[in-house]
Amino acid sequence: MESDNTPRRQYSPWAMASIVTALISLLLAGSMPPVNIAAAIFAVMGLRQIRRDPDRYTGRAFCWIAIALALILAILTAMVQPQTQVGTDGFMVPDEGAGAVE
Template sequence: MTAIVTALLALLFEGSLPPLTIAAALFALLGLRQIRREPDRYTGRAFCWIAIALALILAILTAMLEPAVP
């Protein structure tokens, strides 16, 4: 849940905070790792993948829309 909330926060800030986008992806990867280690205890694999997708889409859109530094 932390990953999806962080990804949504990064989306609200429109990608102006790259560390927030990176944190969302890292939280999602950590969540996937926990789920893989203890599948009986944890669920939410779809939320992790959605957070990773949101972070990637936001990073791509931010890179496309921000002007290049001369």
């Protein structure tokens, strides 16, 4: 048998970091925006690394999934968290709604 000396493609370390960080952010339910942002940044770094050396690295799908998770979590977190308003005395007060106490 002949041995194949061609190097095997490996997953980009940035792509792996992005998908792991996105999954951690998903487990935290998007409550820590810096983790969500880090996942998107790692994914962009992974896409750049794969584009620069496609013969060596793979993992483009992991990067796009991480970006999608980051966007979905950001949108859902923004929709679920109540907005706060600054009162006349400079303190934050929650919006008035069904559970507001008068």
